[in-house]
Amino acid sequence: MPDISLTTVVVLCLAALAAGWIDAVVGGGGLLLLPALLLGLPGSTPAAHALGTNKAVAIVGTTGAAVTYVRKTPVDVRTAVRIGLAALAGSMGGAFFAAGMSTEVLKPVIMVVLLAVAAFVILRPAFGTAPSAEPASPKRILAAIGLAGLGIGFYDGLIGPGTGTFLVLALTAVLHLDLVSASATAKIVNCCTNAGALAMFAWQGAVLWQLAGLMALFNLAGGMFGARTALKKGSGFVRIVLLTTVFGLVVKMAYEQWVA
Secondary structure, three states, X not given: OOOOOHHHHHHHHHHHHHXXXXXXXXXXXXXXXHHHHHHHXXXXXXXXXXXXXXXXXXXXXXXXXHHHHHHHXXXXXXXXXXXXXXXXXXXXXXXXXXXXXXXXXXXXXXXXXXXXXXXXXXXXXXXXXXXXXXXXXXXXXXXXXXXXXXXXXXXHHHOOOOHHHHHHHHHHHHHOOOHHHHHHHHHHHHHHHHHHHHHHHHHXXXXXXXXXXXXXXXXXXXXXXXXXHHHHXXXXXXXXHHHHHHHHHHHHHHHHHHOO
């Protein structure tokens, strides 16, 4: 456990609370949580430890949000689990290669990812406003397993931030779900990607368990509350939160990268 001030611990716990809420509503809580860890931990802390701690925190909030969604809204759990198992394998592979990543590489990559997400959502204003009337075909389910499972799962293990958001976008596009149903399905898949990546980081000894345990309690509270908010407010609200989150983080990280 590195030497961290009480003020920093409080700020990290508040970031975990907010990240849990954001992640449950639209995914992408790691876009807030991982940068907070990268900034809050001492500069000598390896980037892999920030990634591993992020996973240990996120899996708790994601699980809480998934349980809340499943209890409150119809979710095709069978399809979600099939995608999730592929995502688990992908995330373990990504985490295996993540040990050599540095913070100097991570931050610009996260910014590019954020801008790509924002552009996609803005250019598709009707995206995710209504579900398809027909059930997903086997071909679409197979495509979702490949893209949302193996592909995004690998990304989650390698870098992580934005995984929930990418899952929501991929599931909406491929399976023709509305944004709320896609968020619910994404939580189940994200539980699997977090579990796979966390197992690999734990095996590598790259998790700060004491800090993660405290932050996880706040992340769980945020995740359960965020799921209830999304269910109550609907897809339009989810879209607004998505864009607000993305642009806010782009500005924040651009300032830290080139101005501060």
